[in-house]
Amino acid sequence: MSFRQTTVAITAACFLALGLQSTASAGVIGTQAYLAAEARAGQLADISAALSRADVQAQLVSLGVSPADALTRAAALSDAELAQVAHEIQTLPAGGDGLLAVIGIVFVVLLILELTGVTDIFKKV
Amino acid sequence: MSPISSRRSDQIIVATTRVRALVRTLVAATAQATALATLLAGCGTLGPGIPEDPRHELTAVPFFPQTIHQCGPAALATVLGASGVATTPEQLAPLVYIPGRRGSLQVEMLAAARSHGRLAYVLEPRFADLQLELTAGKPVLVLQDLGALGIRRWHFAVVVGYDPGRDLVILRSGTERRQVEARDWFLRSWQAGGNWAAVITPPDDPPATATGDGFIRALSAAERYLSPPVIDAAHAAALDRWPGVPLVLLANGNRAYAQGNIAGAIARYRELLVAEPGNVAGRNNLASALLDAGCPQSALVEARQAAALVQDGSPLATAVQDTLAKATAAGGSDASTCRAE
Numbered sequence: 001m002s003f004r005q006t007t008v009a010i011t012a013a014c015f016l017a018l019g020l021q022s023t024a025s026a027g028v029i030g031t032q033a034y035l036a037a038e039a040r041a042g043q044l045a046d047i048s049a050a051l052s053r054a055d056v057q058a059q060l061v062s063l064g065v066s067p068a069d070a071l072t073r074a075a076a077l078s079d080a081e082l083a084q085v086a087h088e089i090q091t092l093p094a095g096g097d098g099l100l101a102v103i104g105i106v107f108v109v110l111l112i113l114e115l116t117g118v119t120d121i122f123k124k125v
Numbered sequence: 126m127s128p129i130s131s132r133r134s135d136q137i138i139v140a141t142t143r144v145r146a147l148v149r150t151l152v153a154a155t156a157q158a159t160a161l162a163t164l165l166a167g168c169g170t171l172g173p174g175i176p177e178d179p180r181h182e183l184t185a186v187p188f189f190p191q192t193i194h195q196c197g198p199a200a201l202a203t204v205l206g207a208s209g210v211a212t213t214p215e216q217l218a219p220l221v222y223i224p225g226r227r228g229s230l231q232v233e234m235l236a237a238a239r240s241h242g243r244l245a246y247v248l249e250p251r252f253a254d255l256q257l258e259l260t261a262g263k264p265v266l267v268l269q270d271l272g273a274l275g276i277r278r279w280h281f282a283v284v285v286g287y288d289p290g291r292d293l294v295i296l297r298s299g300t301e302r303r304q305v306e307a308r309d310w311f312l313r314s315w316q317a318g319g320n321w322a323a324v325i326t327p328p329d330d331p332p333a334t335a336t337g338d339g340f341i342r343a344l345s346a347a348e349r350y351l352s353p354p355v356i357d358a359a360h361a362a363a364l365d366r367w368p369g370v371p372l373v374l375l376a377n378g379n380r381a382y383a384q385g386n387i388a389g390a391i392a393r394y395r396e397l398l399v400a401e402p403g404n405v406a407g408r409n410n411l412a413s414a415l416l417d418a419g420c421p422q423s424a425l426v427e428a429r430q431a432a433a434l435v436q437d438g439s440p441l442a443t444a445v446q447d448t449l450a451k452a453t454a455a456g457g458s459d460a461s462t463c464r465a466e
Contacts (some may be wrong), residue, residue, distance in 0.1 A: 027447045028413050029406040030383075031376045032345050037440040063225025073220060076236040078346045085232055089223075093318055095268055095281035096194040097299060101315075123226025 034077065051077045052086035059089045175293065175305050182286020182295045183207070185255045186264045186301040189214050191462040196299060197229025200266055200281035201237060202346060203297050207264045210241045228279060231321060238325045239347040242355070246332045246343050250320030252312065254334040256287055261333035263324045264297070270317035279318065328359035337363065337370030345376070356380065371401040378407070384413055390414045405434045409445045412452055420463035421455035428452040 009031075053074045060070035077085060085092070114120040131438045152437035177184055187206040191199035191214065196213035196222055205212050220237040221229040248254045248265070255265050265284040271279035282304070286295035294311040298304040306314075315322075324332045328351055331340045344359050351359070367373045378393030394411035396403055412427035428449040435445045 016454050026450065027444055028379070028382060028410050029441055029444050031341065031379050032348075033444075034375065034406045034441070037225055063223050065223060066219070071221045072240075073233060073236070076220075076240050077232060078236075081236065082231040085230065087406030089230070090226075092230050092232075093270075093277070093279040094226035094230055095200075095279040096222075096226070097191065097196045097271070097278065097280045101297060114401075116215060118129065122385060 026077065052082045053077070056082055056085050059086070063089070082100060130364060169174070175288075175291070177303060178286075178288065181288040183259065183262065183264055184285075186283065186285045188297050188299045190302075194227045195222065196281045197234060199299075199326075200283050200297070201229075201234050203283045204264055204266050205238060205241055205243065208243050208325045210243060210326055230280065231323075234266065235323060240350050240380065242328070242347075242350055243325045244328050244340075244359075246324050246326060246335055246339065246342045248322040248324065248332075248334055250322070250385065252308075252315075252320075255284060255322050257333045259284065259323050263326065263332060265324045265422050266325065267296075267315055268318035268321045269311075269314040271314060277317070284322075312378055328355050329362040331362055331366050337367030337373040339378045340367075341372045353384075355427055357384070369396075369400055371397050371407070374400065375404070375407055376409070378410060378414075387414050389419050391418060403434055404446065405431055405439070405441050408434060409441070409448050412448050415463070416448075416452055416455055418463065419460040421452060421457050422459040423463055424455065425452040 056077065057067075057070045057074035060069050060073060065073065074082070110119075133286060136335045142175045173358045187205075189199045189202045189205055189206075195214055197217060198217040201217050201221060202212050202214045205217075217237060220240070221233045221234075223229065235247070238245040248258065254355075255267075258265050266281055267284055269280045269282055270277055280299070282296045282298035284294060284296050287293070287308070288295070292308045296304045296306065296311075307423045310434050326332055327345065328344060335343075340363055344356075344363070348356055357380065360377050363373045364377050374393050374397035378390045378397065381389035382391060391411060394407050394414060397407040399409065401407070408427055409433035412424045412431060414426035415421075428445075428451075431445045435442050
């Protein structure tokens with residue numbers, strides 16, 4: 001078991017313990033339990049949510065977020081949001097105004113075209 | 126000069142030429158790219174020529190100029206500020222910025238708004254809904270793609286106005302307090318992200334375009350960050366706005382029940398079951414509340430109906446069986462107060 005897997009497992013267990021406490025009241029069906037039931041099914045869903053919460057936390061840390069912030073942030077996401085982030089954290093739109101990325105990509109493309117001789121913008125040297 | 130040294134000197138000339146070309150390419154390409162980027166940044170925007178007009182825009186919405194990659198925290202501080210939460214992009218960055226992605230995710234923007242005691246409501250992806258929210262006084266958080274030539278450049282901004290006469294959209298965006306964009310250009314940039322738009326609102330102030338179901342979902346997601354009086358006010362506002370919507374009635378009944386207001390809970394559950402007789406959760410909770418109110422006979426009737434309604438394998442089945450078992454065990458007849466309801 002890798003370090004990351006171990007971390008995910010331990011954190012998942014903690015999230016799960018927290019989650020089950022809040023849904024343990026039998027008899028009355030709370031609004032949140034009702035909404036969750038509409039979307040998914042039962043305790044298996046609780047377990048998968050706890051796993052993806054821990055996974056999202058680990059992924060945020062690997063993307064440069066501090067471990068403490070990552071814990072708070074993973075805990076703040078709803079189950080549906082978690083599922084989305086867990087699978088697509090690398091590909092979801094990240095609004096950030098990628099100005100430098102654009103300059104960088106255009107530059108590299110121009111450079112490659114020039115060096116491979118596809119374009120010859122600067123032939124009069 | 127021997128043929129060999131001649132060839133070498135040719136090679137040197139070729140090499141020097143190539144290096145010079147390379148240097149010039151570097152300089153020129155950087156200049157071109159910068160010009161292009163500036164062009165892109167300014168594309169479709171009409172500059173400061175259009176004067177601020179309170180009839181078409183929310184002039185009081187605060188502005189936080191973004192630093193590089195930090196449009197997420199800046200836009201979030203803007204909408205939070207407009208909803209009455211004083212905060213700054215610097216305070217929000219640890220909650221929404223992802224260094225490895227050089228940006229912020231939509232869901233984390235919503236989550237951070239909730240953790241500040243606000244509801245985050247994602248609008249239907251229509252410009253008309255965006256307009257309705259503006260008219261109701263709420264600035265709208267949007268995701269735009271400011272890229273070109275197939276290169277995505279995701280950007281969060283806040284729409285604060287729409288001028289129908291000139292067909293212009295006014296935004297707090299990047300380093301511009303008033304970015305004015307032609308509507309067509311705005312719509313193109315908005316479409317790439319699926320016309321994603323959200324409003325951030327105090328919990329007792331449902332958005333103009335919200336549905337009862339959508340509002341209860343948004344409230345439910347934020348509830349753990351809210352104080353009991355605020356939660357009560359939010360449920361009351363929902364009931365006021367959507368008096369006949371089943372989910373609003375269920376949520377209000379559950380809220381009353383949790384506060385120990387059994388009579389209030391029973392009344393809401395009964396209204397819910399008039400609107401939607403097959404609602405298992407409403408039927409089950411009514412049975413449970415009736416038991417607590419000293420009405421085991423009526424409770425058993427409701428519990429049996431709930432058990433008949435619930436589907437096998439439903440996550441609600443456990444609670445329903447539990448209630449039925451309690452109602453069966455309680456036995457006996459209703460207290461005289463039960464008839465009055």
